[in-house]
Amino acid sequence: MTKKRIALLGSTGSIGTQALEVIAAHPDAFGVSVLTAQNNAKLLIAQAVRFHPDVVVIGNEKMFDPVHSALSHRGIRVYAGDEALASVVESDSIDVVLTALVGYSGLLPTIRAIRAGKTIALANKETLVVAGELITQLAKKHQVGILPVDSEHSAIFQCLTGEEQNPIEKIILTASGGPFRGKDRAYLATVTKAQALKHPNWTMGAKITIDSATLMNKGLEVIEAKWLFDLTPEQIDVVVHPQSIIHSMVQFEDGSIKAQMGLPDMRLPIQYALGYPQRMKADFPRFDFTAYPTLTFEKPDSGTFRNLALAYDGLARGGNRPCVINAANEVAVAAFLNDEIGFLEISDVIEHCTTRVAFVSTPQYDDYVASDREARRVAAELIHANV
Numbered sequence: 001m002t003k004k005r006i007a008l009l010g011s012t013g014s015i016g017t018q019a020l021e022v023i024a025a026h027p028d029a030f031g032v033s034v035l036t037a038q039n040n041a042k043l044l045i046a047q048a049v050r051f052h053p054d055v056v057v058i059g060n061e062k063m064f065d066p067v068h069s070a071l072s073h074r075g076i077r078v079y080a081g082d083e084a085l086a087s088v089v090e091s092d093s094i095d096v097v098l099t100a101l102v103g104y105s106g107l108l109p110t111i112r113a114i115r116a117g118k119t120i121a122l123a124n125k126e127t128l129v130v131a132g133e134l135i136t137q138l139a140k141k142h143q144v145g146i147l148p149v150d151s152e153h154s155a156i157f158q159c160l161t162g163e164e165q166n167p168i169e170k171i172i173l174t175a176s177g178g179p180f181r182g183k184d185r186a187y188l189a190t191v192t193k194a195q196a197l198k199h200p201n202w203t204m205g206a207k208i209t210i211d212s213a214t215l216m217n218k219g220l221e222v223i224e225a226k227w228l229f230d231l232t233p234e235q236i237d238v239v240v241h242p243q244s245i246i247h248s249m250v251q252f253e254d255g256s257i258k259a260q261m262g263l264p265d266m267r268l269p270i271q272y273a274l275g276y277p278q279r280m281k282a283d284f285p286r287f288d289f290t291a292y293p294t295l296t297f298e299k300p301d302s303g304t305f306r307n308l309a310l311a312y313d314g315l316a317r318g319g320n321r322p323c324v325i326n327a328a329n330e331v332a333v334a335a336f337l338n339d340e341i342g343f344l345e346i347s348d349v350i351e352h353c354t355t356r357v358a359f360v361s362t363p364q365y366d367d368y369v370a371s372d373r374e375a376r377r378v379a380a381e382l383i384h385a386n387v
């Protein structure tokens with residue numbers, strides 16, 4: 001295997017730090033070309049000292065000076081700001097761009113990386129939610145692979161390996177149900193952010209953890225799956241599986257179902273994407289069937305957890321609607337984490353934005369930028385009118 005040079009966007013986050021564990025365990029297979037963070041200069045500097053990338057980018061321009069003075073004398077080039085984040089992925093020294101940054105900020109660097117012919121290891125699901133059609137068309141044009149990192153999509157991708165000739169009847173995305181599985185709306189009206197941040201099975205960044213609690217994470221994943229695997233909404237089912245051992249399933253036209261299983265550990269799908277097509281040895285803890293004698297499955301409650309239904313509606317409507325839903329959700333989740341709105345109001349903000357932002361049926365890049373901006377403005381206006 002020739003050594004792959006990796007640009008790791010969002011290296012200080014949950015996926016980013018686990019990706020560096022994977023890279024550190026395989027020094028002959030992987031090298032680090034680029035590391036980026038938004039604010040966490042201290043951790044970014046420590047990572048750069050250890051992994052010695054060619055370049056680091058700190059998104060927040062105010063943090064440039066400390067990062068520059070800590071790293072430039074080590075021969076590491078340092079840049080700051082959004083344009084640097086987008087252009088750094090174009091360097092000849094990069095083979096794979098791992099998009100481990102959170103939210104809409106993943107869109108532009110991913111577009112620039114695809115145009116530069118880089119393989120994408122995609123953790124940042126929001127990129128495909130916002131602009132799935134644009135991204136998949138660009139990837140086709142530039143003959144670039146998009147390798148899923150999200151655990152469910154990695155599971156489906158793994159199940160599809162060797163099945164290239166066989167059409168998919170449907171996929172079944174598993175959902176943990178989050179910390180509030182089985183609760184009713186009266187209960188949800190009272191929940192705190194501390195409760196919502198306690199995911200039953202996974203330790204992740206704050207934004208995706210709240211999305212898991214509202215079931216928006218599964219809604220975003222339905223849209224992500226549509227674009228990754230070229231499916232209709234009717235071909236994408238969601239089943240609640242509270243143990244998060246089966247990471248997702250594919251059903252073929254003969255009725256046979258393939259599932260990918262394992263303990264909940266993101267290092268495995270990260271490593272699978274970075275090493276693809278090779279499965280590399282790893283000493284991650286192994287799953288023991290006798291420790292999990294009962295694996296259970298139930299229907300999602302999309303009447304109570306309305307975000308899942310809103311995401312399916314957005315997918316069916318198409319155009320800029322998923323982009324609007326994503327932006328409204330990002331603003332609403334930030335407001336919930338800032339104690340400005342309650343848990344149930346997250347869905348209210350999203351629904352409000354879908355009725356207020358103009359529909360665009362065949363959006364181009366500039367339409368996505370404008371729709372994102374307008375949805376953020378409308379969401380913030382509603383939140384601040386009610387505070």
Ligand SMILES: NC(=O)C1=CN([C@@H]2O[C@H](COP(=O)(O)OP(=O)(O)OC[C@H]3O[C@@H](n4cnc5c(N)ncnc54)[C@H](OP(=O)(O)O)[C@@H]3O)[C@@H](O)[C@H]2O)C=CC1
Binds near residue numbers: 125
């Ligand atoms: N965590 C997980 O297990 C999983 C995550 N994902 C997806 O992976 C992505 C990352 O999630 P996760 O690692 O949990 O998130 P975290 O919040 O833990 O990390 C986010 C990373 O992105 C950086 N960042 C934050 N805001 C910006 C911005 N505006 N511009 C550029 N960089 C930014 C952060 O920098 P700083 O630290 O300086 O703020 C940090 O490095 C998300 O899209 C998520 O949905 C998918 C499946 C599983």
Ligand SMILES: CC(=O)[C@@H](O)[C@H](O)COP(=O)(O)O
Binds near residue numbers: 178
């Ligand atoms: C690890 C991962 O891929 C997350 O997206 C996880 O699946 C969240 O869990 P739920 O959204 O199913 O609660």
Ligand SMILES: [Mn+2]
Binds near residue numbers: 150151152221
């Ligand atoms: Mn997931």
